[in-house]
Amino acid sequence: MTYRAPITEIQFLLDHVLDGARVAASDAFAEADAETCAAILAEAAKLAETQLAPLNTVGDLHPARLENGIVRTSPGFPEGYKAIAEGGWIGMAADTEFGGMGMPMVLTSAVNELLASACLSLSLNPLMCQGQIEAITAHASDALRALYLPKLISGEWSGTMNLTEPQAGSDVGALSSKAEANDDGSFAITGQKIFISWGDHDCAGNIVHLVLARLPDAPGGTKGISLFIVPKFIPDASGKPGAANSLRVVSLEHKMGLHGSPTAVMSYEGATGWMVGAPGGGMAAMFTMMNNARLGVGIQGLSQAELALQKALAFAAERKQGRSPIKGGTGMILDHADVRRNLMVMKSQTQVARAICLDCAISLDLAHAQSDPAMIARAAFLTPIAKAFGTDTGAEVASLGIQVHGGMGYIEETGAAQIYRDARITAIYEGTNGIQAMDLVGRKLADGGAAARALLDEIAITAKASPELAAAHKALVAATDWMLGAEMNDRAAGAQPYLRAFALVLGGHYLLKGAAIDDSRKPLADFHLRQPMAAVAGLCAAACQGAAPLYADALGA
Template sequence: MPTYRAPLRDMRFVYTELLEADRRLTALEPFAEASADLVEAVLEEGAKVCEGVLFPLNQAGDVEGCRLEEGAVRTPAGFPEAYRTWCGGGWTGLACDPDYGGQGLPETLGFMVEEMLCSANVSFSLYPGLTRGAYHALRAHGPEALRRLYLPRLVSGEWSGTMCLTEPHAGTDLGLLRTRAEPAEDGAWRITGTKIFITSGEHDLAENIVHLVLARLPDAPPGIKGLSLFLVPKFLPDGDGNPGERNAVACGALEHKMGIRASSTCVMNFDGATGWLVGEPHKGVACMFTMMNTERLAIGIQGLGLAEVAYQNAAAYARERLQSRALSGPRQPEQAADSILVHPDVRRMLLTARACNEGARALAGWTAMQIDLSRHHPEPEAREAAEDLVALVTPVVKAFFTDYGFEAANHCLQVLGGHGYIREWGMEQYVRDARIASIYEGTNGIQALDLVRRKLYLHDGRLPERLFALMEETVSAHLEEAALAEFVGPLAAEVARLRALTDWLRTRAGENPEELGAAAVDYLRLTALTILAWLWTRMAAVAVNKQDGEEGGFYRAKLATGRFYMQRILPQNLALDAAIRAGAAPLMAHDESWF
């Protein structure tokens, strides 16, 4: 049976020692009360719920799955009670606006709780996860009347939310959507169409479900510019704001999936359902992307969460499993064999997962802090800089975290060998659950295109320049420190490589636009590996002077893990650089008839 313990010590390291969030965020008026003690208490309580309530439901929920009974979806046993516990603890509104019943705590803290939730039970995490996205979209774009009615109920978890984009014939290409919206006499709209792959589209956890639906007005222009966003509740609120008459929206089918089986993924049929416009007509995609970007970051955290729980279980197994002897001779001569931790390849797989997990946790925390600064910093220039950085790294977090998360889960299954392939050990579920994350909320290929086609060019290249400047600042700050040379030297080389490659790619794309598509996935990974090298250098700068203190073992392990990253993972950039510079020709010269 698998186990899970929230990595609270490493979360505290990121929050207080790396990011200094306890100092920097409490300087912002909305977070003045978010002291180190409060953050510690929240993390500890979140860990208790995730470890003690949600994690025990994970395997059983996977086996039982969801079921559709006469149009109603039933979640696995224990999920409704766990959902009430989660909502009752205020976790659904942790980083939401107090004006709507939220806790008003930093996103930096919220991301860490989200990681614990995803490690404990990623299927469960999707129910409140989509609700949070709906909250952000409605808060940013909804009219006042809708905000006042719906946001407090979404924040409390009484009502949940969905995102209804995909149709049977239209996935990534939203311009092909056919769902239509007809005006009603009462000022509302009648929504008709079918949406597929709708996470949490129907379930028995919340008393109402709020669908955010992309549809076309009668006078809509063709393509993506003709889409509008509508709020369509499962039950129409009565005069007191309580669920009243059933709306004309129903679950037509439940998808049976490879993984995340305890999450309800539905085909939703809208048959003249009553809805209300969110945002301006024909501007629905811009409104929806407020939710989409929230979800893309959340999906990235899924990759981290699953990689963390997979690593914990693989490391525990490796400590106990006895097989063969160390190549240099017996390490445990009193035993019939040595633990498999003596074998370099087992260590390679475990350390790859661990080094990426700790680097990704640092990047997740840093990204969340930029979100907090972009919303609440008193200086407009600082808000703009933070907003630029969030925009730049959002596709990186989504794509890299989910790619490496699946790779890490596979590595950890391999550590268990044949036992990893057997259901009772739990590892095969993590592999299955992790696989979807690189597909939904925009495939990782789409994330890479977003990075190279949009983010590199926005505001005349301002976004990557901000990131380059931060990384070069770290190099300059520690260039003369001999104790950090093994970190700073490789970082300096990779930042220079990324800057040069970015310039090269822009030049080549001007000659042939196919170059961007050919380079995109490799460029995103190279960017991610360089950012993690930057954060590992910053973590090493914190840890190097604390090796002899009371927690010296923690800091020595941190440095050793960082060295592994810099020496065994970061060199992947050499191959990525070569592949990118090979250009589009090896891909595009292949005749279509040869496939």
């Protein structure tokens, strides 16, 4: 199977379902007209299909390795990274003042899907860079922006995010890394960080680490955390990589998947760094990067769902087993009802995940362009749904892809297993999906449910044409009311089923809108309404059970 970029599907969503023209109608993104966007998608598709897709299996079979303190990436990865950088894809959404394209997030997200489907391991590098660019743009001093942004945007240098420590995972406030002031305004950073994606490599001339650390007199918890730029090579007076900094790669993790992406344990030993933002402002700055990354990771999950779907469809159309159960059948397993049901689930969930992610991206663009509090809240509400549902979909669709392949799916040579192994981490990093769900029912409902109800009102209009969507919408409204009246731990107990219910109902909304434009889309919309979305009633019931049943069993502890 040869990967083909789904630009027709992306374009249909933008043109007919999500009203993407609103973005180009704003002054901020006036240059992102339909013709420009189509040309950019076509070029990204060419890069993904011809240069990056052949690297996917290579990265899996020939992982990055640490040799004498130097990380060597998979064969072809430096050339693939160079193609991404030279094409300007890293800085698509970045400020034109520093060399970026200034394109909207929705177009950047669409391009990122194509690059990630082609080679997820390699595409993780520019995704980290994009998040760092946004954080530095929003929070760093003019001097730091002038020095680092042009090089990050061009891809001459690349960037990482350093949060996690052995004792401080989701509880970032438990970190022990420290920062001590130097006489010249810089800081000495000491500590160890783990799970650092693309923490070191041979693709770029310098690697810029964003590191969370605590000043000596800072309070405990997240309020005492500051953020620092710590480059692998300290820039000299001309801005070029100079002396090696006091940091090193301790080891590379041996992972279930994403073998081509070097995930490092990093040690900072009095390394020179510069503060980004104000003292104690580290989490605010880092959340800028993480919010960018959460949508980006949702796109990663979507990308693997699309790849698994394409591979499973191709296999099912070529694999002959038994007799066809239908008149005039091809004799291939695509004729069999159960295989078709799996493929229909894969297709519907992939399309729903894409619509949610691109809707979130459009909302972010309009929030930026209009400074509209309602649109800002809409984007914030959709972000955890995009991340969690996008990545759950990636793993679930990849698993179904293995099932469609049968025993051949469990054999590495078919490539179906790699997709699952690569996709599985996306539901964990950048905040586990449980954390995303708790964020949804916590912070995102803290406005009294205004953002949730605004989305539910949009869905209610579409639901007038569908009894199934109307019933699911009613159940979701009731679950939202329950959440707003419940204690926080009771909300947390039902957070994941609530998030999934919201995603499935949004899916019915999007697919029905598409079917109203194109009759050929009606069968898939009907399938989603009657099968995947049929779970919404049960999910909403589960969401409203409260926490007590979870503590009734001691779980053998």
